[in-house]
Amino acid sequence: MPRPKIEDAEERLLSAGLNLFARLGTERVNTNAIARRARLGIGTFYSHFTDKYALLREIQLRTLAGIRVARLDALARASEQTALQVRRSAQAVVQFARSHPEAYRVTFGRERAGASRHGPVVSESSRPMAEALARLQAAGRIDAALDPELAARAYSSMEIGTLLWWLEDPGRAQEAALVDTLARMHPAVSGGV
Amino acid sequence: MPRPKIEDAEERLLSAGLNLFARLGTERVNTNAIARRARLGIGTFYSHFTDKYALLREIQLRTLAGIRVARLDALARASEQTALQVRRSAQAVVQFARSHPEAYRVTFGRERAGASRHGPVVSESSRPMAEALARLQAAGRIDAALDPELAARAYSSMEIGTLLWWLEDPGRAQEAALVDTLARMHPAVSGGV
Amino acid sequence: MPRPKIEDAEERLLSAGLNLFARLGTERVNTNAIARRARLGIGTFYSHFTDKYALLREIQLRTLAGIRVARLDALARASEQTALQVRRSAQAVVQFARSHPEAYRVTFGRERAGASRHGPVVSESSRPMAEALARLQAAGRIDAALDPELAARAYSSMEIGTLLWWLEDPGRAQEAALVDTLARMHPAVSGGV
Amino acid sequence: MPRPKIEDAEERLLSAGLNLFARLGTERVNTNAIARRARLGIGTFYSHFTDKYALLREIQLRTLAGIRVARLDALARASEQTALQVRRSAQAVVQFARSHPEAYRVTFGRERAGASRHGPVVSESSRPMAEALARLQAAGRIDAALDPELAARAYSSMEIGTLLWWLEDPGRAQEAALVDTLARMHPAVSGGV
DNA sequence: AATGAATGAGATTTCATTCAT
DNA sequence: TATGAATGAAATCTCATTCAT
Numbered sequence A, B, C, D: 001m002p003r004p005k006i007e008d009a010e011e012r013l014l015s016a017g018l019n020l021f022a023r024l025g026t027e028r029v030n031t032n033a034i035a036r037r038a039r040l041g042i043g044t045f046y047s048h049f050t051d052k053y054a055l056l057r058e059i060q061l062r063t064l065a066g067i068r069v070a071r072l073d074a075l076a077r078a079s080e081q082t083a084l085q086v087r088r089s090a091q092a093v094v095q096f097a098r099s100h101p102e103a104y105r106v107t108f109g110r111e112r113a114g115a116s117r118h119g120p121v122v123s124e125s126s127r128p129m130a131e132a133l134a135r136l137q138a139a140g141r142i143d144a145a146l147d148p149e150l151a152a153r154a155y156s157s158m159e160i161g162t163l164l165w166w167l168e169d170p171g172r173a174q175e176a177a178l179v180d181t182l183a184r185m186h187p188a189v190s191g192g193v
Numbered sequence E: 001a002a003t004g005a006a007t008g009a010g011a012t013t014t015c016a017t018t019c020a021t
Numbered sequence F: 001t002a003t004g005a006a007t008g009a010a011a012t013c014t015c016a017t018t019c020a021t
Helices: A009-024 A031-037 A042-046 A052-077 A082-099 A101-108 A113-118 A127-138 A148-168 A175-185 B009-024 B031-037 B042-048 B052-077 B082-099 B101-108 B113-118 B127-138 B148-168 B175-185 C009-024 C031-037 C042-048 C052-077 C082-099 C101-108 C113-118 C127-138 C148-168 C175-185 D009-024 D031-037 D042-046 D052-077 D082-099 D101-108 D113-118 D127-138 D148-168 D175-184
Strands: none
Touching (some): A009 A031, A009 A052, A031 A042, A052 A101, A082 A148, A101 A148, A127 A148, A148 A175, A148 B148, A148 B175, B052 B082, B127 B148, C052 C082, C052 C101, C082 C101, C148 C175, D031 D052, D052 D101, D082 D101, D082 D175, D127 D148
C-alpha cells in the first residue's frame, strides 16, 4: 500500500548510508537501518543494492571520482612548476576532505571491513604519482636514488593518514599548515636536487 | 567433561587469535573459532578475556611494546647523528614488521572495527617524535617553518601505511629500499636546512 | 525461507507464552520454545517483544485488566449492600480464575522471577479497597480500630494465595465454599460492628 | 594447595547463599557466586550441596523449623484463651520475620523458581491450623458454616503475603498494628459466634 | 577435604535476506 | 516498483559441573 513517491530512492539510500557509516562505522550499520533512515522499505534497499557493501562501494567510487576531478582541476589551473603543482594538488584534496568529511572518512577510514568481504575499492593507487616521479627523475629534477613507486606509496599513506587525523577534529591544525606540511613532505619537493 | 589438563591457555588463545585475525580480519573471526583453534573450550575463552576485543587489545599492546623496545634498542646502538638515528629507527620497525607480519597487520591494519567498540589501543601517538622535531628546530637543525606535530603525524601515517602495503606482498620492495625511502622522507632528514 | 503467510503473530506468541509459562514456569521457558510453539521463527518473537519478560508483562497486564473489568461488572450489578458487594466481588474473581486458570497462575503465581528483572507489573495494589474500608469506617460501619491499609493488604494476599492454591487442584474446594470463605474473612464483613 | 582452614564450610555456604538469594533472587545467583562469597572454592560447594536448590532447601527447612519453634514457644507461654493464643502466635511470626528478614523472604518470597525444579519445600501446610479450627467448631466456639481447611489456607496466605509486603519496607506499618490486623482477621477470632 | 581451571550445552539476540502483497 | 513481516543461521555469553592436583 505505501509506495511513497517514485523518487530517487537510490540517492536517498546512498545519502542515508553515508551518514550512518560515518557516524557508526561500517560494521555497526545494518541494511534495515539504512532503509529506515532513507524512509524506504527494506525491500527497496535490495532492489537497488545487493548488500551493504555494494552501497559502500558506490559511495567510495563516487568519492574517489570526486577527488580525482578536484585534483585534476587544480592541476589544470596551476602552472607547470612542480612545487606549485604539488601544493595545488594537496590543497585540492584538503579542500575536498573538508567539504566532504563523511565521504572521506567512509572511503579511507580505518575499519574498512567491507574490503575483506567484497574486495577493496580503494586500491590507493599511486601509480600516476609514481610515473610522475619517474619522469621528474628522468629529467634530473629529483634524486635518482629515490624509488618512485615506494615514494608515491609513502606519500599516499601520509596524505590519507594525516587527513583522517585532521578530520577527527579540524581544530587540530590550520588548513594552510596542513597543505604546507603535505607539500613539503612530498617527495617531488623534499627530494629535489 | 571438563578440565583435561592444565596449560597456558591464555597464550594459546592469544596465538590463535593473532593468527585468525591476521588471516580473516577482526570481524570475520568469532570467539568460537579462536577457542577451537586454541583447542580449548569456549568457556575457557571467556574465563580469560571478556570478549574478542579484549584479546585483540592484548595483542595490540604487546605489539606496540615490542616495537617500542625494538626502536629504543636501535637508537641506543646508533650514534648521535640525526640522519643515522632516523635510519636505524626505520630499520628497526621494518625488521619488526618483517619478523611479526601478523602482529603488525592486526595492530595497525585497516578494518580495526574493534577500536570503535572498545576505544582505540593504538593512538598512533606521534608525540615523542613531535618533541624531537621541535628540539631539532630549536637547535636550528631543521626548517623553522615546519609544524612539528603535523610533520610527526604525517611521518607516522607514512610509515604505517607503507609497511602495511609492503607486508601484503614483501616482494614489492627490497627491505633496504624501504628503509631508505622512509628515512629520506622523514622530516628530520628531508626538512634539513 | 522467510515470510510464508501473514498472521496474527503477536496473539499466537502471547497464547503460546501463556501456555508454556503456566505449565513450566517462567524460568524454564525460553524464547525459542515460545516461538516454536507459536509456529513462528525466533526472529518473529523478537520483532514483537523485546524479551521473554516483555511478553510476560503483556500477559499480566491483560489479566489484571480482565479481573478489574470482571469485578466492576459484578459490583455494577450488585445492590449497595456491603456484604453483598463483597460476595459478588469475590465471586467475580473466583469465576475469572476458574475460567482463566493459566492467566491467573502466570500473573499471580510464585516464581515471578521476571518481576525482579523488569520491575513488577502486579503491584497488587490494594489502594481502592483501603479507601473503601476507610469510608466504611468513617460511616461507622466497621471497627474504628482496624487499619484500612493493612487490612486491604491482608485481604489481597489472602484472596490471591487461596485462589492459587485452589487452582492447583480445583477439587480441593467447592467454588461456592471458596466464595463464602473469602467473603466471610473480608474485613468489611468480619470487621463489622 | 589452598585449603584455608577446616571450618564450618557448610555454614559459610548457607550464610552466603541466604544473603545472595535475599539480595538478588534465587535465579540471579549462581553457585560460583555463593562459593566466592563464602570464600571457598567452587569445588567445595559441590562437596556439600548437590546444587543451588539443595542449599536453598536447607535454608528453607531451617527457617520453617525456626518459625515452628517460635510459634510453639509463644503458645506455651500464652493462656488457653483462643483470642490470646492467636495474637501470641501472630506476634511470634512477626517477630521472627523482623529478626530474620532475609530468611523469611527467601523462604516465602515470590520467585521461588527452585520449587519447580526440586519440588516445594514449603507446602505452606495449614493442616494444624485447620484441625484447631475444626476443634473450635466442634466446641461451638466458631461459626459452623466456616470451612476449616479453606479458612486455614486463607489465613496462611494472608499472614505470609502481609509479612512479605511489610518486610519490603518495615516503615509501612507498626509492628503492633500488624499483629493486631493479623489477629483480628484470623478466622478463630473474626469467625467467633 | 578443598581447589579452581576448564568445559560445553543452552539461552539470548542480531540482522541479511526473502517474497506475498 | 515498493513494501515490511517473517525468517533462522550464526554469534555472544553464562554457568552448573567435573576432576586432576
